[in-house]
Amino acid sequence: MCLSQHFWQFLVPGITLGCLYALIAIGYTLVYGVLQLINFAHSEVFMTGGFAGLFMVQALTNSGVVPHGAQSWLDMFLGLSCGAVFGGIVAFLLERVAYRPLRRRNAPRLIYLITAIGASLFLYNLAGKLFGRDKVNIPAMYTNGVVFTVFGAQVRVQQVIIICAAVGMMLLLDVVVNRTKLGSGIRAVAQDSRTASLMGVNINRVISQTFVIGGLLGGAAGFLFGAYLNVHYQMGFLPGIKGFAAAVLGGIGNIRGAMIGGLLLGIVESLSQSCMSSQWIDVVAFVVLILVLMFRPTGILGQRLGRAA
Amino acid sequence: MSQVGGLPIRVKQSRKVDPRLVRLFGWLVLGALLRLMTVTTEGTSTNHLLVVDAAFKSTKLIGWLVAGFIMWVLTELWRARKIGALVTSRTTGVRRQWRTVADRALSRRAALLAVVVAAIVLPQFLSEFYQRVLVDQVAVFVLLAVGLNVVVGWAGLLDLGYVAFFAIGAYTCAYFTGALPVAPPFTLNPFVILPVAVVVCLVAGLLLGAPTLRLRGDYLAIVTLGFHEIVQLFLVNKNNWTGGNQGVSKPVPHFSINLFGIHYKWTLASLPYWYLFIGMLAIVVFLFSRLEHSKVGRSWTAVREDEVAAAANGVPTVKYKLMAFAIGASTSGLAGVLYASRLGYINPASFPVVLSISVLSYVIFGGMGSIIGVIAGSALLTFLPAVFQEQNIVRQEDIPMWIGAILVTMMLVRPQGLIPSRRRRRELRLASEGVADADAMSEAPEGRGTG
Numbered sequence: 001m002c003l004s005q006h007f008w009q010f011l012v013p014g015i016t017l018g019c020l021y022a023l024i025a026i027g028y029t030l031v032y033g034v035l036q037l038i039n040f041a042h043s044e045v046f047m048t049g050g051f052a053g054l055f056m057v058q059a060l061t062n063s064g065v066v067p068h069g070a071q072s073w074l075d076m077f078l079g080l081s082c083g084a085v086f087g088g089i090v091a092f093l094l095e096r097v098a099y100r101p102l103r104r105r106n107a108p109r110l111i112y113l114i115t116a117i118g119a120s121l122f123l124y125n126l127a128g129k130l131f132g133r134d135k136v137n138i139p140a141m142y143t144n145g146v147v148f149t150v151f152g153a154q155v156r157v158q159q160v161i162i163i164c165a166a167v168g169m170m171l172l173l174d175v176v177v178n179r180t181k182l183g184s185g186i187r188a189v190a191q192d193s194r195t196a197s198l199m200g201v202n203i204n205r206v207i208s209q210t211f212v213i214g215g216l217l218g219g220a221a222g223f224l225f226g227a228y229l230n231v232h233y234q235m236g237f238l239p240g241i242k243g244f245a246a247a248v249l250g251g252i253g254n255i256r257g258a259m260i261g262g263l264l265l266g267i268v269e270s271l272s273q274s275c276m277s278s279q280w281i282d283v284v285a286f287v288v289l290i291l292v293l294m295f296r297p298t299g300i301l302g303q304r305l306g307r308a309a
Numbered sequence: 310m311s312q313v314g315g316l317p318i319r320v321k322q323s324r325k326v327d328p329r330l331v332r333l334f335g336w337l338v339l340g341a342l343l344r345l346m347t348v349t350t351e352g353t354s355t356n357h358l359l360v361v362d363a364a365f366k367s368t369k370l371i372g373w374l375v376a377g378f379i380m381w382v383l384t385e386l387w388r389a390r391k392i393g394a395l396v397t398s399r400t401t402g403v404r405r406q407w408r409t410v411a412d413r414a415l416s417r418r419a420a421l422l423a424v425v426v427a428a429i430v431l432p433q434f435l436s437e438f439y440q441r442v443l444v445d446q447v448a449v450f451v452l453l454a455v456g457l458n459v460v461v462g463w464a465g466l467l468d469l470g471y472v473a474f475f476a477i478g479a480y481t482c483a484y485f486t487g488a489l490p491v492a493p494p495f496t497l498n499p500f501v502i503l504p505v506a507v508v509v510c511l512v513a514g515l516l517l518g519a520p521t522l523r524l525r526g527d528y529l530a531i532v533t534l535g536f537h538e539i540v541q542l543f544l545v546n547k548n549n550w551t552g553g554n555q556g557v558s559k560p561v562p563h564f565s566i567n568l569f570g571i572h573y574k575w576t577l578a579s580l581p582y583w584y585l586f587i588g589m590l591a592i593v594v595f596l597f598s599r600l601e602h603s604k605v606g607r608s609w610t611a612v613r614e615d616e617v618a619a620a621a622n623g624v625p626t627v628k629y630k631l632m633a634f635a636i637g638a639s640t641s642g643l644a645g646v647l648y649a650s651r652l653g654y655i656n657p658a659s660f661p662v663v664l665s666i667s668v669l670s671y672v673i674f675g676g677m678g679s680i681i682g683v684i685a686g687s688a689l690l691t692f693l694p695a696v697f698q699e700q701n702i703v704r705q706e707d708i709p710m711w712i713g714a715i716l717v718t719m720m721l722v723r724p725q726g727l728i729p730s731r732r733r734r735r736e737l738r739l740a741s742e743g744v745a746d747a748d749a750m751s752e753a754p755e756g757r758g759t760g
């Protein structure tokens with residue numbers, strides 16, 4: 001069987017990609033939890049994070065010299081936070097400008113989706129206009145050496161950084177959602193927004209906060225993804241759809257589900273690379289999505305942010 | 310801190326900024342954004358802030374900011390009912406009169422006749438460039454939009470893979486005319502391929518719709534988007550079947566008639582194709598307008614307005630949703646055959662995902678659910694960009710950006726579209742009062758499909 005031969009070689013990048021998908025999927029799932037709608041423009045939050053991180057790193061590094069030691073930690077950290085902050089800002093603005101007026105008018109869900117699609121189209125083409133339409137590499141922030149090998153598969157610095165950063169953020173999010181007042185607000189709105197508002201929860205503020213949290217993670221994922229591959233004005237499209245597929249796979253509206261779904265999707269996608277030519281890789285996510293929707297539409301862990309998270 | 314009954318109660322002081330100032334800020338930001346959008350320099354990968362620089366270090370920025378300020382003043386006056394009362398008192402009477410005139414069946418027929426005559430006569434006087442725009446852009450997209458209107462406007466389903474069926478139709482045409490690397494069992498005239506492509510797309514639509522239409526409506530959007538991507542990947546990667554990125558290997562032949570002693574062959578000239586296209590469009594529009602108020606059309610309305618109630622009243626919702634989806638797909642396939650034969654050359658890049666979204670925006674812009682609105686909207690939004698491009702006002706690459714901006718603005722300001730159908734306008738008003746649904750986006754009442 002094709003799998004057994006290069007299992008570990010494909011597993012490591014699979015986990016790396018899976019962590020990024022999980023970060024994106026959380027953004028979809030959070031918004032779905034509180035508003036019951038798919039934020040199609042989330043992929044552009046991701047793209048913004050990539051560009052913001054790129055500019056930050058470009059400003060920090062001088063050309064040609066690969067930094068090391070404390071300098072590369074600083075670059076990495078500032079790039080990541082810049083990506084996250086700008087992702088959060090774009091998500092916040094999206095909610096303010098595009099969603100809140102619709103919510104006030106109690107618009108049908110079709111209108112939300114179309115608005116989100118329009119916003120997405122607008123944002124990525126604006127980015128293409130402003131920053132050029134070529135693929136850009138984020139300057140190297142560290143020497144990408146091999147850290148260790150697992151059963152013959154090399155694990156590189158970059159992969160370790162992505163996995164650690166993503167897992168760290170996800171743990172932090174889990175604590176925020178389950179242990180803090182902010183988190184209980186989000187869970188309350190997800191469970192029953194009307195009752196939550198009767199209990200004194202400021203729904204509009206909670207929704208804003210939810211978008212910002214999703215945007216922070218999405219923007220950070222954009223930066224990590226950009227450092228892994230490259231930054232491009234259309235970079236959000238495929239990871240966006242895959243992140244959504246991951247969210248559905250794990251059970252949309254369920255945060256831990258999104259994490260598991262993302263990881264699983266990344267691994268499946270990467271492992272199937274050993275069985276088929278890499279041109280067809282993007283099909284895997286869609287096939288997974290359609291199969292999940294057909295056979296277990298509630299996903300692995302089931303829906304409802306309020307109950308299962 | 311204030312004391313109530315001995316207990317300290319913290320009273321939160323709300324630091325509210327004057328909403329008028331917030332709105333001023335919004336208008337100014339909008340002005341700056343419009344300056345960014347209209348700047349003519351194109352960004353590069355080496356100097357990322359080039360465009361931002363060019364946009365904000367120019368005197369034109371001041372013009373846009375002033376325009377934003379003026380808009381703010383006007384809207385504030387409107388809000389304060391200074392201008393608003395004046396204008397509405399003048400216009401309501403006129404509007405009411407206009408409504409009654411517009412509603413009268415006779416005047417509607419006269420308007421229809423005028424449009425048809427204009428469509429037949431006017432293109433004669435246009436230059437070759439605009440004739441080509443009319444056929445390659447306006448006619449194709451109007452046909453596509455009329456088909457998508459059935460899916461989005463009438464059945465309330467969001468189909469983002471609509472252009473995938475367009476591609477399937479076009480490649481079916483290429484296959485049966487022998488233009489693809491794989492030889493067909495027999496070659497056909499494009500006219501004969503029309504029904505074949507309609508059937509192929511119908512089947513494709515049924516295959517895609519059957520598993521997904523049972524689910525929540527918003528999943529359909531993303532699954533169809535994925536379907537488009539799969540079709541695209543298939544066209545690119547199956548080189549030995551589709552010719553890959555290079556496209557078809559031989560030109561797709563033009564339409565020709567060779568029946569009962571009549572011989573006619575369409576050529577590269579635009580006008581004959583224009584008449585062929587509007588002929589097809591007339592047939593499609595006639596059929597669809599018959600459907601609109603038939604049992605099928607009324608079932609779509611029922612499904613769209615309240616799926617649960619429709620199911621409770623015995624409307625087989627999945628069946629009718631599937632029907633709308635398949636009818637849309639086959640219209641798209643029909644347009645694909647016409648498109649392939651007209652251009653003679655197709656490749657996967659002719660059917661990007663953004664095209665599906667463009668067609669959707671034409672439907673929305675024109676007014677979901679109203680055929681006249683959809684035709685007007687798509688004709689405007691395809692003809693105007695061509696004019697702007699010709700006059701060098703807007704770069705071709707920026708058109709999707711403007712389309713996105715139009716979509717968002719339209720949804721925020723006038724969600725019913727340019728020429729809305731009366732029914733949809735009512736639905737949106739009811740929805741804002743929390744009564745009706747206006748789309749088929751909620752959970753399908755038949756429950757979740759279990760395979």
